Amino acid sequence: MLNLARRLPVSPQQLAEALESLGLDGTQHLIVHSSLKSFGTLEGGAGTLLGELERHTATLVAPAFSYQTLLRGPESPIHAQFARGTRVSRDIGRLSQSLVERPDAHRSLHPALSFVAVGEQAGAVLERQTLANPYAPIGALYDLGGSALLVGVDHSSNTSIHYGEYLAGMPLLTRYLPENGRVTACSFPNCSADFERLAPYVQPLTAHAGRSRLRLYRVRELVDATVRLLRQDPEALLCTYPSCRCQQVRTSVRRDGLRPRAHAADSEVLPPQLRELSTQN
Numbered sequence: 001m002l003n004l005a006r007r008l009p010v011s012p013q014q015l016a017e018a019l020e021s022l023g024l025d026g027t028q029h030l031i032v033h034s035s036l037k038s039f040g041t042l043e044g045g046a047g048t049l050l051g052e053l054e055r056h057t058a059t060l061v062a063p064a065f066s067y068q069t070l071l072r073g074p075e076s077p078i079h080a081q082f083a084r085g086t087r088v089s090r091d092i093g094r095l096s097q098s099l100v101e102r103p104d105a106h107r108s109l110h111p112a113l114s115f116v117a118v119g120e121q122a123g124a125v126l127e128r129q130t131l132a133n134p135y136a137p138i139g140a141l142y143d144l145g146g147s148a149l150l151v152g153v154d155h156s157s158n159t160s161i162h163y164g165e166y167l168a169g170m171p172l173l174t175r176y177l178p179e180n181g182r183v184t185a186c187s188f189p190n191c192s193a194d195f196e197r198l199a200p201y202v203q204p205l206t207a208h209a210g211r212s213r214l215r216l217y218r219v220r221e222l223v224d225a226t227v228r229l230l231r232q233d234p235e236a237l238l239c240t241y242p243s244c245r246c247q248q249v250r251t252s253v254r255r256d257g258l259r260p261r262a263h264a265a266d267s268e269v270l271p272p273q274l275r276e277l278s279t280q281n
């Protein structure tokens with residue numbers, strides 16, 4: 001019986017009930033990371049997920065990263081500039097792409113690590129982002145008492161942990177991007193393959209919709225737990241794949257230790273025209 005129920009398409013009503021059981025009542029400021037396939041089939045697909053999330057939050061934020069803009073090095077030729085409508089990378093997911101396609105959504109214009117948001121605090125959350133502090137929108141959610149929702153995905157998709165790494169003082173990598181026709185260096189995060197190792201230190205509220213498991217966290221708890229864990233063991237969240245950039249970070253952190261960073265917004269800000277735009281502008 002249970003197995004049959006888990007194979008049936010998930011209705012918008014079932015999804016709404018799952019969100020409500022997590023306490024989402026339309027007043028929360030939320031970042032979401034999702035897999036549509038995790039439901040089995042969701043009636044109405046990304047449109048349903050977006051609609052129900054929006055109905056149950058005050059502000060809805062999602063990563064809208066576009067890794068295709070990254071350049072191989074400082075001398076690389078520039079083929080394409082980032083624009084408001086640049087496609088979201090496939091491994092960020094369909095929900096984020098659907099949000100980007102909404103004309104009323106705000107999108108921060110970091111060339112590779114943009115965020116997209118709708119609702120009450122959308123502009124305020126996104127305008128914190130800088131090239132040196134690409135995850136600052138998570139800092140804004142931290143200040144707002146916001147939440148992070150994982151829909152059928154694990155902590156390897158949980159961007160809030162990257163902000164914890166940033167604050168704890170993990171070395172960031174340098175990557176190159178086109179910005180206003182010039183090549184610009186930017187801070188780039190470590191890989192997240194082993195972020196599930198944070199799970200024992202954070203307590204989610206959990207719900208199910210069809211086959212999908214939904215886990216809701218307070219951004220503050222995620223970020224604070226990451227900082228605590230990394231202070232204890234700076235290598236705790238680095239993966240062990242020999243060819244991964246994590247090994248470069250491991251060498252650097254063993255040599256230099258952590259260099260904690262401040263939570264406040266950095267002084268190096270993107271030029272105003274790059275900070276945040278809605279398509280109406």
Ligand SMILES: CC(C)(COP(=O)(O)OP(=O)(O)OC[C@H]1O[C@@H](n2cnc3c(N)ncnc32)[C@H](O)[C@@H]1OP(=O)(O)O)[C@@H](O)C(=O)NCCC(=O)NCCS
Binds near residue numbers: 157
């Ligand atoms: C990588 C990831 C997006 C893959 O999940 P996914 O479910 O395969 O992909 P999406 O959520 O984009 O949904 C698209 C898929 O849903 C399927 N789909 C379409 N309609 C559907 C429906 N109504 N019901 C269920 N699945 C549906 C599509 O077939 C498509 O699969 P395909 O690409 O094989 O054709 C997901 O695992 C993930 O990691 N998401 C979070 C990403 C993130 O926030 N990262 C932050 C970086 S720090």
Ligand SMILES: [Zn+2]
Binds near residue numbers: 191238239240241245
């Ligand atoms: Zn790695």
